[in-house]
Amino acid sequence: MNTYSEAISWIHSRLKHGINLGLARMEWLLKEMGSPEKKLKAIHVAGTNGKGSTVTFLRSILNEAGYDVGTFTSPYIESFNERISINGSPISDDDLIELVRIVKPLAEDLEKGELGPPTEFEIITAMAMYYFANIRPIDFTILEVGLGGRFDSTNTIQPLMTIITNIGMDHINILGDTIGKIAYEKAGIIKEGIPLFTGAKQEEAVSVIRAEAEKKQADIFQLGIDFSIENYQPVQGGEMFTFQMKETRYENLKVSLLGHHQTENAALAAASLLHMKEKGLLHLKENEIRQGLEKAYWPGRMEVLRENPTVILDGAHNTEGLEAFLSTMKDRYGEKKAKIIFAALEDKDLSVMLQLFKNINAEVYLTEFDFPRAAAASKLKEIGKMDDASTERDWRSLIKRMISELAPEDVLAVTGSLYFISEAKPFIMNILKG
Known part of the structure; x- marks a missing residue:
């Protein structure tokens, strides 16, 4: 594996194995790689729409606060490498080649066993976790779920925080044909005692998510109840709103991503990071939230x-x-x-x-x-x-x-x-x- 094109071709060759949800192959891979997932301070993001934007808002705010942040997202818009990025900059071609050299022999060994071949998404997830843990260690990792949540390969981490964005009817042939069934799969990322922030609106989805959070004894914070958006208005080059959570009130916050829905994603990001600050997991100032939200850029979204x-x-x-x-x-x-x-x-x-x-x-x-x-x-x-x-x-x-x-x-x-x-x-x- 000497060139970038060879590395990408090998990764894409895994597409023939399709979508094969389940955690056993991923757990085997990570164990053979030295359990890199255990080294990560992670935020886990699931949902139907808004995952990528929410990840971007989180990353941008944390960058403003002086933290180095790794992100794992999908799909890519401009280059494959952007799926594994640090502070918004995609992984280098050389680092990607090195990761393929590490994971390829393990994938071949896995394929010979009873668990069967790893999928393309599992390969890239393992690469990202190893990269952020060992090659370019960072302060925080933000992982975006690929499909569903419960059996998604990213669900092998123990995060500091989980976020579930809006729920909608997508991938119904895999996740289920009702909002409740889809919400159940998304709620699979909720971990024992780990706080959850959600932007879900439908009563059916919220009730499923709340039931899972209660079962896992995870505190849940819901948009519109525990934190809210007020005074929304479209402005030149973006959206403006007031954010309210407990005693914290930030007026005239601005996001440069277009659409009312982006204020919901921004509120999710701000609320979850403020909670992490309250728990002593990070330091964060109001101006860092303001600047982080306004500077956030996500290609291909309005x-x-x-x-x-x-x-x-x-x-x-x-x-x-x-x-x-x-x-x-x-x-x-x-x-x-x-x-x-x-x-x-x-x-x-x-x-x-x-x-x-x-x-x-x-x-x-x-x-x-x-x-x-x-x-x-x-x-x-x-x-x-x-x-x-x-x-x-x-x-x-x-x-x-x-x-x-x-x-x-x-x-x-x-x-x-x-x-x-x-x-x-x-x-x-x-x-x-x-």
């Missing part, structure tokens, strides 16, 4: 790539994400002529998602991309019964043409699957630079 004419990128990859995207589009660009390009994976709840486009006054263009589970543009139109929508299979030609035809007052939004967004962003950036 990301404005250009203004006048405006070009936006957003990974609205499920129903809740698309609802948030369309709500933000209405709030911020309701008076402008909007054009939306959309591509999605076929295992999403497409019939519900596509109906949402009927609630916005915009031209909708359906397209497709080269990915194993990507839905064909024609299938999207058929499922959504979208007679007014245009379809084009070649997303590159579509985006190039649309950008060239934009008038100064127009808005073009490219949205849908995060896998699509990761391909589209560099392509769009090249067009805009030209």
Whole structure:
């Protein structure tokens, strides 16, 4: 394993093993690697939407307070390496090669045994834990759940804090077909006596999460009850709100990520870190929270790539994400002529998602991309019964043409699957630079 391309090719070769939830393979791998997970001071983040943004807010605030922070996130938007990052900077190619050299022989040994081959996600999770524990030790590690929680490979840690963001209908073929079943899987990250902060809103989800927290004797803090958002208003370049928790009140907090939902993710991050401060786990000042929230940047989430004419990128990859995207589009660009390009994976709840486009006054263009589970543009139109929508299979030609035809007052939004967004962003950036 001498080159970066060889390392990445080997990691991706694990994709053939698909999704295989369970902790036994991961526990075996970590034990053989010297149990790096036990060295980590970790915050564990699960949920349907908002995980990545919440991780970013946490990391940005901790950075402002002077801490070095490792993050493990998925999927990536600009480069594979960003999945394992320190202080927002992706792992180096050389470090990634070294990690593959360490984990590859162990993965091959595991594959020969009764537990079977580790998946790609398990490999990357193990690499991240080893990296943060042994190669680049840091003050705090923030781990984002890949899928569900209970049997996700990240659930091998004993964290300082757990966070569950909003719950929605996603991965229903794996996690269950009701909010309660999905919430049960997410609640699987709750550990004995470890505090939990949640932004879940649905009564069914909250009741499942609270029951699991009570069972584990874990203190639970819920958005809207134990901490809250007041005086929300969209402002130039972001969102503004007041944060309230116990006697702590911070007025006019600003986040640069667009959308009301981002204030909820920001509140989750602030509340959980303030609780850690109260328990003596870290030091934190008000101005560090303020600056951390405002500086937080997360690619592919209502990301404005250009203004006048405006070009936006957003990974609205499920129903809740698309609802948030369309709500933000209405709030911020309701008076402008909007054009939306959309591509999605076929295992999403497409019939519900596509109906949402009927609630916005915009031209909708359906397209497709080269990915194993990507839905064909024609299938999207058929499922959504979208007679007014245009379809084009070649997303590159579509985006190039649309950008060239934009008038100064127009808005073009490219949205849908995060896998699509990761391909589209560099392509769009090249067009805009030209």
